Amino acid sequence: MSRSSRGQIRVAEAFLSAFIIFSALAICSALSPPSNVDNQQALAAQGMRALIQLDSDGTLTSMIAQGNWTALSTALQLLLPLGVSYNLTVYDENMQQINTISITNGNLIGNVAAVQYLCASQSLQYHSYTLRLQLAVVK
Amino acid sequence: MVKSNRRGRSGQIIVVTALLIALIITSTATYIYQLSSNVGDSDQYTLNDLIDSIELGSTHAIVGALANITNGGQNQTLATNLNEWTTAVGQQYWIGKFTLDYALGNTSPYTAGLYISWGTTGIGVSEAYASFQLNGSGSEIEMQHSYEVNVSSSLYMEAHLTQNTSDIEQVAVWCNLFNNGQPALAKNLTIYYRESTGWIAPNATNNYVLRDYGNGTYAAFFNVETTATSLDLSAHIFDLRQILVQANTTCLQQ
DSSP: OHHHHHHHEEEEHHHHHHHHHHHHHHHHHHHOOOOTTTHHHHHHHHHHHHHHHHHHHTTTHHHHHHHHHHHHHHHHHHHHOTTTEEEEEEEEEEEOOOOOOOSSSSSOSSSEEEEEEEEEEOOOOOEEEEEEEEEEEEO | OHHHHHHHHHHHHHHHHHHHHHHHHHHHHHHHHHHHHHHHHHTTHHHHHHHHHHHHHHHHHHHHHHHHTTOOOOOOHHHHHHHHHHHHHHOOOOSSSEEEEEEESSSSSBTEEEEEEOOOOOOOEEEEEEEEEEEEESSSSSEEEEEEEHHHHEEEEEEEEEEEEEEEEEEEEEEEEEEETTEEEEEHHHHHHHHTEEEOOGGGGTTTTTEEOOOEEEEEEEEEOOOOOOEEEEEEEEEETTOOOEEEEEEEEE
């Protein structure tokens, strides 16, 4: 075999190797699952779980009863993943909005997931509240 | 000759290596994809989350009622709270329409869902119990779920009386508080001793010292001016949920 044809074979082999690896990478990129954070249902589930966690020891209704909206907003910010913006509205038994300030960490842009949460207070006087939490991924 | 063969094969080795690398990349990607798919499944459990939230609300309604009742409220508060809670659940619409029914515990030791025993043997119990049936129906769901909620606060009290001087007795009281069987912290604890004039809470004049062990165990020490060989004591504890539980005991001089 002449030197020039051997060189051409080497080049062809190098191209073949590169083709194989790039094909594998292409297959992998096609396999990538959609991001969970982008999924509205996943966002709603995360919001629901954040509220359940806050409600588990009565902290949620305690903050609502005290009108401590800043603490509630801070707690939500800590419990929700980074890059998620939210807007919470709290209603009393008569569906009257009771939060006097906005409980939010920014504007909701894009696909918005919504969670409705009902909770009861542990206080001596019974109260129930309906919470509407809207969530979106910050783009 | 051997050298020439090696040179000839080196290109094939590159291709085989590339194939191996490609295999590793695709298998790793497939593995990660499968893992990600499993994580994705957990996001579908919103119905379970919903049920959890309704159970939590039921528990809180009972805790509030028991706190109210032990603080002097009417026994009917338990049913009133649960009526309001079940109505509130019925008025909501999530992924379907839900109805929540409850039944107050009526088998011994409960009466109308309550068991409040503040006895004289050093044991006090404040407890409430109800069972629930949650039904959900809608275009996406058809479900039934039953659960029980038991809320209790128990106090175990033990006391010793030791003669300090001829007319001063030193009292040592140990209290253990439990919430649903687990050691729990108290929000407020008051010890009383009985004198001819009535129940008295010891204070600084009695050298009253309260020790909190941080695990639901509390010890109180104080002096009482008396020549009696026994003393009636009462402990009143509010747990962190504001449920009051009392226990009474008579301690004898050691």
